[in-house]
Amino acid sequence: MNALRRVMSYTGRNRSLLVGTLLLLALVLFVVIGRMFVDTEDARALSAPSLRPPSWDYPFGTDRQGRDLLAVMVAGTPLTLRIGFIAGFLGVGIGAVLAFTAGFYRGMTDTIIRSVADIGLTVPGLLVLILIAVSIKSSLTVNEMALIVASLAWLNPTRTIRAQVLTLRERGYVELAAMSGMGGLEIIFLELMPNLLPYLAATLVSSVSAAILASIGLEVLGLGPMDAPTLGMTLYWVNFNAAMINGWWWWWVPPIVIIVTVFLGLFFVTMGLDEIANPRLRKST
Amino acid sequence: MQAAYIARRFGVFLLIVWLAATLNFFLPKISGQDPVRTKLLQQAALGGAVQSGMEEMVKEYNTRFGLDRPLLAQYGSYLYDTAHLDFNYSIANYPRTVRELIIEALPWTVGLLATTTLLSFTIGTLLGALLAWPRSPRWLRTLMPPLWALHAIPFFLFGLILIYLFAFQVQWLPMFGGYSPGAVQGFTWRFVSDVAMHSILPALSIILVSVGGWALAMRGMMVTTMGEDYVVFAEAEGLRATTVFLRYCVRNAILPQTTALALALGQILSGAVLVEVIFGFPGIGALLFQAIQENDQFLIQGIVFTVIVALGLATLVLDIVYPWLDPRISYRKLS
Amino acid sequence: MSRAVLEVRDLRVSYAHPLGVVRAVDGVSFSLAPNERFGLAGESGSGKSTMALAILRMIHPPGHIDGGRVFLDGVELSALDREAMRRLRLAGIALVPQGSMNSLNPVMRIGQQIADALADHGEALSRPVLDARIADLLPTVGLRPDVASMYPHELSGGMKQRACIAIAICLRPRVIIADEPTSALDVVVQRQVMATLARVQRDLGAAVILVGHDMGLMAQFVDRLGIMYAGRLVEVAPIGAIVTAPRHPYTRALVASLPSLEHRGRLQGIPGLAPLLRDLPRGCAFHPRCPIAGERCRQETPALRSLGTDGTVACHAAEATP
Numbered sequence: 001m002n003a004l005r006r007v008m009s010y011t012g013r014n015r016s017l018l019v020g021t022l023l024l025l026a027l028v029l030f031v032v033i034g035r036m037f038v039d040t041e042d043a044r045a046l047s048a049p050s051l052r053p054p055s056w057d058y059p060f061g062t063d064r065q066g067r068d069l070l071a072v073m074v075a076g077t078p079l080t081l082r083i084g085f086i087a088g089f090l091g092v093g094i095g096a097v098l099a100f101t102a103g104f105y106r107g108m109t110d111t112i113i114r115s116v117a118d119i120g121l122t123v124p125g126l127l128v129l130i131l132i133a134v135s136i137k138s139s140l141t142v143n144e145m146a147l148i149v150a151s152l153a154w155l156n157p158t159r160t161i162r163a164q165v166l167t168l169r170e171r172g173y174v175e176l177a178a179m180s181g182m183g184g185l186e187i188i189f190l191e192l193m194p195n196l197l198p199y200l201a202a203t204l205v206s207s208v209s210a211a212i213l214a215s216i217g218l219e220v221l222g223l224g225p226m227d228a229p230t231l232g233m234t235l236y237w238v239n240f241n242a243a244m245i246n247g248w249w250w251w252w253v254p255p256i257v258i259i260v261t262v263f264l265g266l267f268f269v270t271m272g273l274d275e276i277a278n279p280r281l282r283k284s285t
Numbered sequence: 286m287q288a289a290y291i292a293r294r295f296g297v298f299l300l301i302v303w304l305a306a307t308l309n310f311f312l313p314k315i316s317g318q319d320p321v322r323t324k325l326l327q328q329a330a331l332g333g334a335v336q337s338g339m340e341e342m343v344k345e346y347n348t349r350f351g352l353d354r355p356l357l358a359q360y361g362s363y364l365y366d367t368a369h370l371d372f373n374y375s376i377a378n379y380p381r382t383v384r385e386l387i388i389e390a391l392p393w394t395v396g397l398l399a400t401t402t403l404l405s406f407t408i409g410t411l412l413g414a415l416l417a418w419p420r421s422p423r424w425l426r427t428l429m430p431p432l433w434a435l436h437a438i439p440f441f442l443f444g445l446i447l448i449y450l451f452a453f454q455v456q457w458l459p460m461f462g463g464y465s466p467g468a469v470q471g472f473t474w475r476f477v478s479d480v481a482m483h484s485i486l487p488a489l490s491i492i493l494v495s496v497g498g499w500a501l502a503m504r505g506m507m508v509t510t511m512g513e514d515y516v517v518f519a520e521a522e523g524l525r526a527t528t529v530f531l532r533y534c535v536r537n538a539i540l541p542q543t544t545a546l547a548l549a550l551g552q553i554l555s556g557a558v559l560v561e562v563i564f565g566f567p568g569i570g571a572l573l574f575q576a577i578q579e580n581d582q583f584l585i586q587g588i589v590f591t592v593i594v595a596l597g598l599a600t601l602v603l604d605i606v607y608p609w610l611d612p613r614i615s616y617r618k619l620s
Numbered sequence: 621m622s623r624a625v626l627e628v629r630d631l632r633v634s635y636a637h638p639l640g641v642v643r644a645v646d647g648v649s650f651s652l653a654p655n656e657r658f659g660l661a662g663e664s665g666s667g668k669s670t671m672a673l674a675i676l677r678m679i680h681p682p683g684h685i686d687g688g689r690v691f692l693d694g695v696e697l698s699a700l701d702r703e704a705m706r707r708l709r710l711a712g713i714a715l716v717p718q719g720s721m722n723s724l725n726p727v728m729r730i731g732q733q734i735a736d737a738l739a740d741h742g743e744a745l746s747r748p749v750l751d752a753r754i755a756d757l758l759p760t761v762g763l764r765p766d767v768a769s770m771y772p773h774e775l776s777g778g779m780k781q782r783a784c785i786a787i788a789i790c791l792r793p794r795v796i797i798a799d800e801p802t803s804a805l806d807v808v809v810q811r812q813v814m815a816t817l818a819r820v821q822r823d824l825g826a827a828v829i830l831v832g833h834d835m836g837l838m839a840q841f842v843d844r845l846g847i848m849y850a851g852r853l854v855e856v857a858p859i860g861a862i863v864t865a866p867r868h869p870y871t872r873a874l875v876a877s878l879p880s881l882e883h884r885g886r887l888q889g890i891p892g893l894a895p896l897l898r899d900l901p902r903g904c905a906f907h908p909r910c911p912i913a914g915e916r917c918r919q920e921t922p923a924l925r926s927l928g929t930d931g932t933v934a935c936h937a938a939e940a941t942p
Contacts, residue, residue: 119301121548122600126555127573127589128308134577134585135312213439217559220441221577235445239563244448245460256445260438267437514721521676521717522787523709524740532736533725540727611727612771 017272023265027077027258034074042071043229054250061250063234064241072229073254079142080231081262083215086146087153088208094150095157095207096200100188102158103165114162120155126217128152133223140225145218149211156210157203164199168192202273209266216259231255287608294604298597305593306367309586310360372587377579383587386572391591393463394568397484398557401491402550408492409499410542414535416500417507420526429500436497441559444490448563451486459483463567487564491557502545506538513537540611547603550596623694624651625827626675626713626795631688633667633674636681642897644670644683646851649924652795652827659838659859660831661874662848665897668831671848672799675829676713677705693794711741713795714788716817719781720804724772730783731768737787760823761786762816778809782816789820796821799831814841835874839863847871850905851897853924857931867933869910904936912937 042048045065054061060069102113132148133140140148193200218224219232220239234255238244243251366373372383415421416429435443452460459465464479510516511534519533561570569588576584608614633645644667652658660668670679677697679685690697692712697705709715717723725733731754738745738753745753755765761782772780781801788796798817802810818841821828830842838845839859846856847868855868866872904922907913914937922934 115297118548119297119304122301122551122596123305123593124551124554124558124596126558127592130573130577131308131312131585131589134580134582135315209437214555216439217441217555220559221562221574223577235442238445244445244453247453249449252445252449256442259442263437263439264434267434514717514723515725517678518715518717518721518723518784519725520678521709521715522737522740523706523711524736525706528736528740532728536727537725613726613773 014272014275016268016275020265020268020270020272023261023268027081027261027265030258031074031077034070038068038071038074040071040075042068043075047071051248060254061248063237063251064243064248065237067229069234069250069254072234073231073258076229076231076234076255077258077262079228080212080215080259083142083146083149083230084208084212084262086143087149087211087215088204090147090150091153091207091211092157092161092200092204094154095159095203096161098154098158099161099165100192102162103169104188110162113158117155117158117162120152121159125152125155125214129214129218130221130223133218139227140223142225142228142230145215145225146211149214149218152214153207153211157207160203161196161200164196165192168195198273198277202270202277205266205270205273209263209270212262212266231259235259290608290614291605294601297604298601301597302594303364305590305597306364307360309367309590310363313582313586314356367590372590373583375576375581375584377576377581377584383584386584387569387587387591390567390569390572391595393566394557394561394570395595397487397491397561397566397568398554400484401488401495401557402546402553404488405492405495406499406546409496410503410539412496413500413503413505414507414530414538416504417511418530418534429497432493432497433501434497435494436501438494439559440491440494440556441563443494444487444560444563447486447490458486460486461565463565483566487560487566490560491553494556495553499542503538503542506541507534510534510538543603543607543610547600550599554592554596624691625654625656625693626652626829627691628675629689629691631671631674631690632686633670633679633683634686635683640899643851643900644897645674647688648848648851648853649688650846650853650856652829654827655821655825656844657821657828657830657842659842659845660829660848661833661835661838661845663833666848667851667897668833668848669799672715672797672829672831675797676709676715678709707741710737710788710793711791712793713797714791714793716781716785716788716796716798716801718800718804719777719802719810719813720800722772722780723784724780726772729769729771730775730786733783734768734787734790737790741791743791757786757790758783760789760820762812776809777805778813781805781813785813785816785820789824789826792824793826795827795829796824797829797831800833801830802837803832810837835877847874850900852905852934854906854935855931855933856924857933861931867927867931867938868906868935869912869937870906904934 045067048058048062048066048068050062050064050066052058052062058068058070060073062068063072098113098117102110129148129152132151133145136144136148215224215230216232216235219230220235222236222240224230224233224236226233235252238252238255241248241251243249370384372387375381375383375386378386412425412428412432415425448460451458459482463483464470464476465483468476468479470476515537516529516533519529524533557568558570558573560566561568562574565571569592573585573588575581576588628651629649631645631648632643635642635644646667648667648671650658660671662668670683673679674685674688675690675697677685677690685698688698692708697708700708724730728736731751734754734757735750738750751768754768758765758767763779763782763786767775767779767783772783775783785801796817801817802813805813814837817828820826828842830838832838842859844856845859845862846853847862847870848854849870855862855866855871857867862871863875866875901908901918903916903918903920904910904913907917910917916936920936922936924932924934926932927938
């Protein structure tokens with residue numbers, strides 16, 4: 001109870017974390033409640049009359065191919081989030097392992113890992129993802145999509161976590177632990193990890209955000225899973241049918257609102273976690 | 286010292302070029318499909334007549350890239366061609382070559398990206414610096430929350446909103462293309478202003494979104510720098526506030542900011558590709574979109590290679606300029 | 621005694637801290653005669669570095685100067701506006717920063733940093749005149765003239781500190797405040813830097829405040845020493861008197877920790893912990909660690925008073941012991 005109150009009072013002060021969490025919770029609620037009222041099967045084409053503006057029957061209207069847009073949003077939001085979370089977790093997982101290896105063993109290992117990450121970051125990620133997506137198969141599943149995005153998602157975490165590990169090393173208590181006879185893994189899990197947790201969490205959230213951005217990018221280009229009603233795919237059809245110019249506002253407003261909410265939510269959570277990881281910023285905000 | 290540093294940076298650049306070419310060659314091999322035959326099959330399936338000259342291309346393609354030749358030989362000739370910037374014909378636009386198409390599109394993208402990146406980096410860095418400075422006006426602070434919120438949104442999504450507001454609702458600005466249909470291209474005032482009008486919305490969707498990010502990063506660097514001993518000593522020397530701000534704080538905080546710029550180039554370009562797609566801006570991004578739609582493997586590969594090399598070059602330039610900004614760098618053993 | 625160059629009266633500085641207000645400097649007064657070398661010694665956290673910044677009026681939020689007056693040659697600094705105060709820094713009172721710090725701008729050549737200091741104090745000199753001035757200045761602190769074209773990372777710790785001294789004296793200030801100028805330098809370099817400081821002080825005829833915790837260094841360098849404890853001066857006396865006949869029990873402990881002048885001791889061997897400034901005991905701040913503390917010491921804060929000699933001391937029991 002006491003702990004709960006402490007958490008509450010902290011989130012009261014850490015406004016960014018609070019706002020971000022609320023935004024993401026709102027999305028989860030939308031999906032959960034939506035699922036109770038809507039059949040996600042209606043997210044397929046030809047399940048409704050085409051191009052109806054919002055009405056009692058179709059609260060979000062329908063698109064040109066006869067998809068119920070509310071069903072598309074309810075079905076698509078979790079798909080987009082799933083891609084983001086799978087790729088984000090994989091990215092930070094791989095990145096953390098590489099970063100700890102590099103920061104811990106230093107020397108040659110570190111040079112190689114750092115160079116690979118730095119060179120990889122110079123390359124525009126989306127283009128490589130496009131090349132991979134085009135090369136592999138004509139149509140992808142949502143999970144395959146997540147894996148493709150994950151193939152580059154480890155670069156940034158590797159770089160940033162490595163820098164943190166190195167600063168922690170400088171503080172000397174790692175040396176102290178090594179002198180007191182702790183092994184490499186023990187030091188990583190008992191000494192480094194706890195200190196890095198808020199930082200890792202912030203990195204994770206921003207990686208999820210980056211992965212969602214990349215996946216939506218691929219989908220908008222028409223390289224996503226064609227038969228899954230993802231948010232990016234909806235925007236692909238919006239662009240394809242020039243819905244903007246034709247005044248079919250109900251087609252593009254919901255996906256944009258949801259995507260903006262996702263990114264804002266993740267952004268605020270990252271800011272909030274950064275504040276925890278980096279108390280110096282606390283004063284200046 | 287300096288020469289060794291530049292040589293090492295150049296080595297990294299060559300490595301990137303080689304990687305890009307190798308990626309281009311081997312990735313499509315994974316699927317095992319032959320781009321030209323796939324395309325032919327597609328066209329046959331659509332029932333359309335095969336483009337004239339396509340047979341010729343198939344023949345030439347097979348002699349050059351014949352799948353009967355050993356993989357290493359194929360790789361060798363691919364590297365040779367790539368080194369000569371020969372990316373073969375565009376499958377969808379035969380007999381035009383990939384190189385021609387890219388050369389046509391490149392100036393649009395370079396122009397858009399160079400302008401928007403320079404503007405947003407400069408404005409954002411300045412804003413961030415001023416935000417951290419205790420003596421800057423209060424109203425600046427109220428400017429930031431909306432800019433930070435924008436920063437969280439993808440370029441192209443904000444672009445869509447701009448299209449709706451300024452091109453559809455009030456119709457102040459054109460919503461599509463790089464110039465008006467039927468415009469005579471050339472260095473005339475008419476054409477240049479036409480292009481400028483068409484560039485405003487795509488540029489704004491990149492600039493307004495990026496500014497907040499640069500400001501946020503710079504503010505953080507400034508806060509760190511302002512706590513440095515040399516800033517305290519500068520104040521004790523009785524230097525003017527503007528001297529301390531510009532020559533001691535900003536001058537040092539800009540160093541990590543420049544490194545961040547080099548690292549962000551790839552991301553900025555990725556975002557710009559989508560902006561070009563939704564605005565139909567005739568640059569590399571729109572060309573790439575078209576190539577994906579038409580399953581034009583050679584064009585996709587050519588674009589990916591060109592972009593990676595172009596970004597490698599931009600990074601190389603930043604790397605070479607960097608020691609001039611930070612005199613310590615060429616002495617460090619960092620690569 | 622001739623008129624004081626610098627006079628500090630009842631200076632008080634506090635920091636706002638989430639757990640309460642911290643009084644870093646609490647009513648400190650002293651004055652400095654021309655050419656005098658005055659030392660301020662105390663443990664870290666005793667407020668001696670804050671004193672240095674407060675004299676220069678460089679206390680920033682969350683810190684605040686609560687009161688007190690500082691006079692330089694009879695001019696009251698606290699009455700000056702911000703711009704006049706800025707001009708007075710370096711020209712009137714110059715700071716030599718801590719030796720352990722990177723006090724030089726890492727991306728600017730030494731000569732340029734000196735030029736900046738001159739330019740911002742109204743000395744807009746032509747290039748050749750400026751170069752000549754810098755070339756003359758550097759040898760006075762024992763640096764070769766070509767150091768002007770070098771960056772800080774190309775210099776050793778001792779050379780950097782000499783460069784800082786060069787900047788500090790470039791406008792011939794009346795007072796030099798040296799805040800632990802030799803910390804983090806090795807002993808040989810330490811001695812050289814102090815010798816340089818002593819020489820430029822003599823040449824300029826400036827007064828020096830040496831802030832530090834190294835009693836050995838103080839004994840070698842200063843004429844008069846003030847001992848700070850928990851933001852207050854507890855004893856001020858000529859250095860000879862302090863070393864041979866310390867009056868305050870804290871000073872006595874400090875002097876006792878000096879085995880001999882050859883083997884400099886740091887502040888060790890004083891029982892108990894340095895006090896938390898935000899949680900000071902009632903009465904004399906030193907009483908929990910004091911071997912002779914009585915009931916009065918727990919109730920009443922002692923004021924600095926003269927004991928009929930050159931020195932002053934803030935201790936209720938000062939007469940009781942020889």
